[in-house]
Amino acid sequence: MSDWTDERVLVTGGASFIGSHLVEDLVAAGADVRVADDFSSGERANLDAVADDIEILEGDLKDIAFADRATEGIETLFHLAADHGGRGYISNYPANCATNMALDTIVYEAAAENGVDRITFASSACTYPTDIQQERTRLREDMIQFDERGGAYADEVYGWAKLMGERSLQAFQEQYDIDASIVRIFTAYGPRENETHAIIALMAKAYAGQDPFRIWGDGEQTRNFTYVKDITRALRLAAENITDGTAVNAGISRYVSINEATELIFDQLGWEPDERDYLTDKPVGVRHRAADTTRAEELLGWEPEYNLGDGLAETLEWYTENRDRDYVRSNLETLLHER
Numbered sequence: 001m002s003d004w005t006d007e008r009v010l011v012t013g014g015a016s017f018i019g020s021h022l023v024e025d026l027v028a029a030g031a032d033v034r035v036a037d038d039f040s041s042g043e044r045a046n047l048d049a050v051a052d053d054i055e056i057l058e059g060d061l062k063d064i065a066f067a068d069r070a071t072e073g074i075e076t077l078f079h080l081a082a083d084h085g086g087r088g089y090i091s092n093y094p095a096n097c098a099t100n101m102a103l104d105t106i107v108y109e110a111a112a113e114n115g116v117d118r119i120t121f122a123s124s125a126c127t128y129p130t131d132i133q134q135e136r137t138r139l140r141e142d143m144i145q146f147d148e149r150g151g152a153y154a155d156e157v158y159g160w161a162k163l164m165g166e167r168s169l170q171a172f173q174e175q176y177d178i179d180a181s182i183v184r185i186f187t188a189y190g191p192r193e194n195e196t197h198a199i200i201a202l203m204a205k206a207y208a209g210q211d212p213f214r215i216w217g218d219g220e221q222t223r224n225f226t227y228v229k230d231i232t233r234a235l236r237l238a239a240e241n242i243t244d245g246t247a248v249n250a251g252i253s254r255y256v257s258i259n260e261a262t263e264l265i266f267d268q269l270g271w272e273p274d275e276r277d278y279l280t281d282k283p284v285g286v287r288h289r290a291a292d293t294t295r296a297e298e299l300l301g302w303e304p305e306y307n308l309g310d311g312l313a314e315t316l317e318w319y320t321e322n323r324d325r326d327y328v329r330s331n332l333e334t335l336l337h338e339r
Helices: 017-028 044-053 064-071 087-092 094-098 100-113 156-176 198-207 228-241 258-269 294-300 308-322 325-330 332-337
Strands: 008-012 032-037 055-058 076-079 118-124 179-185 213-216 244-250 276-279
Touching (some): 076 100, 094 100, 118 156, 118 228, 156 179, 198 332, 258 308
Parallel strands (some): 008 032, 008 076
């Protein structure tokens, strides 16, 4: 399937950062889109550009009746709804993240009962074993497997919940013959993301003029920051091309240190602090993370189109246009830690 015209599509978590961009892409492709969201972190304003073209349902997808209503009459489901946030959030709220396992199962059950044809699950790089991310080893999908003892070692409760979401979807694919695909998202950033995530957190602190500028860890930890439009394209291509529950990475292969990203933000904002304060007692997660995208290239014809400089420019332009500097300065600590 590559033609989305009049396809009846549900995006769970569709008012979220990534979800709202996906909804816009699907509307542009001609799909008939429904959004299901509880608006605990997503915002209605994120959907303003397409609000007249979509159906919006507000409710908790852990409620079986609401999940049934949301999936009724749907052909393709993009399941992005989850309780999650940045590193500080998933470290401090593990029980919240654990509820994703119930959420995923309820959504899959409702989809199966309502005859949904295909499901694409938004998974995470946090599913990968943490011990292999202390050195610069690009992560391949086959580094996670369920066939041997010790084949999985996910990153905190959030990573384990995402991994169980993958395994559950594969089970539903096997039992109900639903076309299924999984996209492991690597450190997405872009317009509409909140300040609990690394790139927006760094932008917020710079925009607020924080000096000394506080960086969690020593700043040499790396991530493969992936622009949101590359992520949403991978999700659509996975739905179009994968049916058997295979997982693919959506990330970049370049290791970008927090220090490098910080300096790029300073350059683009035209501001630099007098001092930098490295907070080595803060949670920073794994030491290094970058994706091997060979499988995505082979199965989807996908590779990232945005480089870090261009993506940061788009994101910083959005942030400075949509955030009041005095408000950010006055509420910085709350913004950085609350979902």
